[in-house]
Amino acid sequence: MKKLDMKKLLLIGALAMMGHASIAQVHRCGTDEHFESLANQYPEAKAAKQKFDADYLNFRANYNPNDYKTAQQLGKKANPKFIIPVVVHVFHNNGSENITEAQINSEINFLNKSFRNLNSDTVNRRKGWFKPVANGPDSFWYDYKSLAADVEVEFRLAKKDPQGNCTNGIVRIATPLTSKGNDDLKKTSVWDTKRYFNMWVVRSINRGNSIGIAGYAQFPFGFGGGASTDGIMVIHNEFGNIGTSQPGQTPTVSTTTHEVGHWLGLYHPFQISTDSCGLDGDGVMDTPPTYFNPSSTEPLRNRCNNKSFNTCSSEKPDLPDMQEAYMDYFIGNCASNMFTLEQKARMHKVLTDIRKTLWSEENLRFTGVIDGPATCPPLAAFNTQTQVTCAKQKISFTDFSYGGTISTYEWTFEGGDPATFTGKTPPQITYNNPGKFDVTLKVTGPNGTSTTVLNDYITIQPELSQTPAAGAYYADWWYQNNWQEQGWTFTYDVPKNQFSRFPISYENNASMRLTRDPFNINSSIGNLFSLVSPSYDLSNFDTRYFEFYYAFAQGTLPTSIGGGNTTEELKVYTSIDCGKTWQTRTTIGSTAISTIGTGTAAVLANTIDFMPADKSKWKQVLISGASVPKAANVKFKIEFKYQGGNNFYLDNVRLGTTTGTNQVALAESINLKAQPNPFSQSSLITYELSTKEVVSISLFDITGKFLGNVFSGAQTAGTQAIEINRNQFNLSSGIYFIELNIGGKKLSHKVVVE
Ligand SMILES: [Zn+2]
Structure with missing residues (x-):
């Protein structure tokens, strides 16, 4: 078989599940891609994995399956060799993902049945004669029943937390990030991973492309930097077998068992790489190699189906796929009901070599799983979706x-x-x-x-609803460095990748830049970055607009998370209730979000640092008219959803009440002028009409206060001239705005009185 790397296999698996209903409901496990991204961050993890695999090769030279058979296999129950204290962190947003304590207990019970070989579906394990080649000479005996192991591991919810307080081993955290399920989320609630097996439960897991993942584990190899993320993460409806997760539902109940297998160092059986039957498969010899064949319509067939396996001395013959294995992706009657004896041996080696602090007697007392408190008081917990609002x-x-x-x-x-x-x-x-x-x-x-x-x-x-000045741009705060004092705020899903001032801009000196994050992409994917304005009183302005410029190049995601483009999104919202609720005003997505081109031209390799060199690399976003509420308390929000693209730049964020870019174009077409300007006594306002129009001209001061009508009436096509006189409006020296309303369209022009 030719080399197929893990990523490809996972993708093929995903394709196969779409194509064939019979294998459609597989576990989508993100463990391998998680490890790949972890190893990018912490190269020692990769080295540690290679070292363990090499050590295991030596270990298995003396492996004897009989050493891993227990009295339980003779029908007696043996005591567990390893007891593991567990803490379950439930990240929820007050939805059904806030699963009950009973559902959590059902998962712990299921895990213990899985690992103690006590599940009722063990009767479905197969044995028999198998003829791998239809007309070939050989048939082989296989017996998966006798290969099944009592792993002798038991999981117990902690009874004491790291501070020694009484606990039921469950932590609940209310957070909108329950739909992310990434490593950064883990770090917001984690107990010492050397003392507790941390399990995180979330609503959904989003990594890389949007294919849903049921769960993922962190392999035991290489702690240090990865210690605070060590454990497993599983979506709520594959955790337990009551409540939101029930046998027979699309997700299967053994997902968590599968992830715990990874956490104890097991690989997928289809993890075949450079040769036909070597140990660089799943590392254990008593699981036949399997392979996801994307064109197979018979998932129950032996999917390696390659004669070369039959010549392999160490792992011959190419037996039927072991659908019984928890570590494969199969579902169905005989699927997912056993660990093998050698998988047990490998897990025991992980427990004794790497995870030994967890099951020491000292730790079992520390975590209260032996001699711990019987009952604890309830824990008070609450939240609100509206932490910041107005009086x-x-x-x-x-x-x-x-x-x-x-x-x-x-x-x-x-x-x-x-x-x-x-x-x-x-x-x-x-x-x-x-x-x-x-x-x-x-x-x-x-x-x-x-x-x-x-x-x-x-x-x-405070009710700081500001009244914008009539006329030109009001909130062109970018160059002033004091935008935060003016009440503008940035918010982030994850505060590690923030906007910062950068000396490349659409106009003037600087813009704000969100730097691409190629080295920690799994944690950055799907993060939201928002700029929120203070409240403005726009109730007295008939013409209102909000605009900004941005520059962005789509990126090429690392192959470790699927490759190719994903979908960034840029949205503009308004609120009239102090940010309690937001209305979407515009959404820019797909390749339209790129400012450097469309199709392949929209994309820039993440290794290149995107810099918008000139104005052609920027795009304007403008909302106006009814999209900007004529209300007393209007806030704006610009939201960018990062999906692994290149740098994102933001500039010229402006709120206007009369003149917007669209109107500027109109002003040029009518050749609006005030001459002289500045003026001491009077100025002549001239403009050109192409057809007969109803025209009015109003005068405002710099605070937007209406001072009076300069002209109102119908005018014919051609050049028009209206005089404005300082004495008529009793103007003192300063800045004023004249506003023309021509056929319902408005524009304004600044005039200065000396
Ligand atoms: Zn897996």
């Missing part, structure tokens, strides 16, 4: 306290109305004054009481 807005709070029965809930809302509430679900709370406020929840149950205080959890912004 008088209503805020909803959601309780997600956990850890046993709760009989009373006592809430305290500093600065809120009402200020206290007793019960699980409080009414909406109104905050009347600006400031930062604590929220407190105390829960009480039969096992005790706990109180959670979130300090300065709620921020109520």
